[in-house]
Amino acid sequence: MKLFDVYSIFDIEIVKALGSKLWDNKGNEYLDLYGGHAVISVGHSHPDYIKAINGQLQNIGFYSNSIKIGLQEELADKLGEMSGYHDYQLFLCNSGAEANENAFKLASFYNGRKKIIAFTSAFHGRTSLAVAATDNPSICAPVNQNEHVVFLPFNDFESFEKEINEEVSAVILEGIQGVGGVHIPSPEFLKHIESLCAKFGVCLILDEVQSGYGRTGKFFAHQYAGITPHLITVAKGMGNGFPLAGVLIHPLFKARKEMLGTTFGGNYLACAAGTAVLDIIKKENLIQNAVEMGDYLKSRLSGLSAIKEVRGQGLMLGIDMHEPCVEIRKKLLFKYRIFTGASSDKNTMRILPSLAVKSDEIDLFIDALTASLIT
Numbered sequence: 607m608k609l610f611d612v613y614s615i616f617d618i619e620i621v622k623a624l625g626s627k628l629w630d631n632k633g634n635e636y637l638d639l640y641g642g643h644a645v646i647s648v649g650h651s652h653p654d655y656i657k658a659i660n661g662q663l664q665n666i667g668f669y670s671n672s673i674k675i676g677l678q679e680e681l682a683d684k685l686g687e688m689s690g691y692h693d694y695q696l697f698l699c700n701s702g703a704e705a706n707e708n709a710f711k712l713a714s715f716y717n718g719r720k721k722i723i724a725f726t727s728a729f730h731g732r733t734s735l736a737v738a739a740t741d742n743p744s745i746c747a748p749v750n751q752n753e754h755v756v757f758l759p760f761n762d763f764e765s766f767e768k769e770i771n772e773e774v775s776a777v778i779l780e781g782i783q784g785v786g787g788v789h790i791p792s793p794e795f796l797k798h799i800e801s802l803c804a805k806f807g808v809c810l811i812l813d814e815v816q817s818g819y820g821r822t823g824k825f826f827a828h829q830y831a832g833i834t835p836h837l838i839t840v841a842k843g844m845g846n847g848f849p850l851a852g853v854l855i856h857p858l859f860k861a862r863k864e865m866l867g868t869t870f871g872g873n874y875l876a877c878a879a880g881t882a883v884l885d886i887i888k889k890e891n892l893i894q895n896a897v898e899m900g901d902y903l904k905s906r907l908s909g910l911s912a913i914k915e916v917r918g919q920g921l922m923l924g925i926d927m928h929e930p931c932v933e934i935r936k937k938l939l940f941k942y943r944i945f946t947g948a949s950s951d952k953n954t955m956r957i958l959p960s961l962a963v964k965s966d967e968i969d970l971f972i973d974a975l976t977a978s979l980i981t
């Protein structure tokens with residue numbers, strides 16, 4: 607059987623990883639500044655993470671959500687404490703798209719409405735409603751096109767005021783837009799959205815799948831604006847590579863048996879991985895490291911004239927060039943062995959390293975980028 611050929615892949619086979627380093631099957635070493643789409647939060651193959659998953663597997667790896675799984679409560683307590691959302695409830699699932707799908711359902715169950723407001727350049731996943739709220743028609747099949755979803759220009763107060771009313775079920779936006787090219791919603795815009803959502807009984811969903819888990823220097827990017835969403839979706843860095851996602855749910859929402867569900871969500875291994883991630887973030891002060899290394903990277907980039915702008919916060923950065931960055935990224939990968947990320951804005955390269963990245967690794971990148979720009 608052949609694989610269904612949907613990914614543009616590099617001809618590199620990575621077989622080993624540690625921290626921010628990767629090795630291919632020929633023994634070549636790479637620097638990972640992308641973490642496989644912002645997934646690697648605490649670093650590859652962290653010993654505490656390995657120990658937690660291995661240890662759990664010795665006892666039990668899986669049983670369904672028809673029994674009590676104490677590890678889920680442990681994960682929820684730790685997440686509540688570290689994110690500041692102690693009084694929220696947690697629904698565990700497996701991917702960012704699934705988290706958003708469940709957030710839309712919760713909003714609609716809550717207010718009985720159907721309409722969704724999303725924004726230009728948004729990415730929320732590839733399943734039914736998540737892809738309908740993603741601003742990319744090429745990945746939205748006819749069956750996913752949804753007349754209830756409208757897209758508004760990002761950071762535009764006027765169009766938002768015109769569109770929001772008592773018919774809207776939910777407004778969804780990313781803490782910082784990732785795939786779209788690292789665009790930050792202004793704090794004023796977020797506050798305005800929050801207040802109009804409250805006025806019209808609309809649920810505010812913050813998609814922190816990419817921008818969450820300390821990546822931006824706060825646990826969630828929206829915390830820079832001091833807003834309180836009704837629903838917050840998480841995935842990617844939550845499991846550091848183990849499929850794990852969740853929806854943080856405002857106490858106003860009351861659970862009803864069977865209203866949501868999943869077979870794999872919140873299984874023992876996923877919870878062991880997720881709890882280890884939070885413990886490592888806390889023990890190694892990785893959110894502070896994201897602030898410091900993000901500032902350091904920004905300051906080193908500021909000297910390079912080929913760069914038009916650096917957008918983002920902490921370790922979620924978009925390097926906007928004067929021209930398409932595809933050739934530079936190829937050079938970084940094949941000549942200097944550094945992984946970076948693309949975005950739907952062809953001039954913008956995404957840098958999404960582990961939150962434990964070190965300054966000498968950033969120096970390596972700056973040297974390689976400088977050399978790539980002149981040769």
Ligand SMILES: Cc1ncc(COP(=O)(O)O)c(C=O)c1O
Nearest residue numbers: 701702703729730731784815816
């Ligand atoms: C902001 C955001 N939301 C949702 C998703 C979808 O996550 P997943 O691929 O885990 O379904 C992504 C994936 O890139 C994302 O960046």
